Amino acid sequence: MSRFTRYATTSQSLSLAAMEEASRRGLREAGLQDLFLALTLSDQSAGRVLRDLGITIDAGRTAVEEYQKEQIASLGINASLPPAGDIVLPKTGGYELSKRARVLIGRAGEKGRTADATAVLRVLLDEPSGVVTDLLERLNTTPAMVIAGLDHASTATTQNSKIRSRRRGECTVVNESFVPASINEVWALLSEPERIPEWDPMAGTVETTIDETASSPTTMENHKPSGEKVQVGAAWTVHASTTYPDGKPLRVQEKLRRRTLEVLHITPPSRISWYLTYPDAITNPPMTRTFDLAPTTGGTHLTITMTWAQRQGWQRLLRPVLLPPRRFLTWIMVNQTRDTISRAFR
Structure with a gap:
């Protein structure tokens, strides 16, 4: 940096x-x-x-x-x-x-x-x-x-985002921060599906996955946690928020109003990875959002890692043009998520 x-x-x-x-x-x-x-x-x-x-x-x-x-x-x-x-x-x-x-x-x-x-x-x-x-x-x-x-104190790298490539075809933004709450409190926030809108600034409401035997999905607004552990592969539909935090209307493209969040990895209470896709915009690259937690003096050390797949095929020719703005938008998302999580405990 x-x-x-x-x-x-x-x-x-x-x-x-x-x-x-x-x-x-x-x-x-x-x-x-x-x-x-x-x-x-x-x-x-x-x-x-x-x-x-x-x-x-x-x-x-x-x-x-x-x-x-x-x-x-x-x-x-x-x-x-x-x-x-x-x-x-x-x-x-x-x-x-x-x-x-x-x-x-x-x-x-x-x-x-x-x-x-x-x-x-x-x-x-x-x-x-x-x-x-x-x-x-x-x-x-x-x-x-x-x-x-x-x-x-030893020389330490600053908090805030680092952008780097991980594997071929992927790009990653990493942010390290401090959360003034115990690791169990932070874990409960980040691992309970009904609380996704509390840490995701773009989330409005959450639906449980559709059960083939059920007539309709259940919104998390009216759904109490069953107490069951979140499992790898479990997925939820997240509907975008239609208002800014101050109540003003927020315009969201129709194809981006619905997202699917799937649990990709979970190791309580230290790591959870959410896999994000847009079912109505299949050309949008999927993104993985990983939260790593570790106890520290006065609270929790939180590392947020966002990884997205770069476009393949003929679209890879557009990478030099599309990658910088994509990185910047992801950097904003990471920082907004960090700030929202911190505010939840203050």
């Missing part, structure tokens, strides 16, 4: 997480506190160092709440903050980073810095307002302890 790509993907993921945290408190502007909270969710060495020091997203949120209460009291204002709620981005829009937060992320990408989450955290620790120092004190930590942890 190039330095520019590393900086762009890191700043995008941290900015989004920071704005999500601001949305919980009814704010449209994400400040330094929110950027700090975003760093506790990073799968890069910066996030791992914070979590190893006991600074999880929940602990960080408590520290931010206490800090804000004291700031209001110091102004002589006798008022209480409304309780934070659920993340409402992307159901609502109009969010942005504060100017100070944007400047700090920009400094992390300057020449001489690593342009990753570690660079953002180091710059944040040097920020003169003392906001992060105050938060660290509330978390029984000091900037020196964090810096020592960063210095000790």
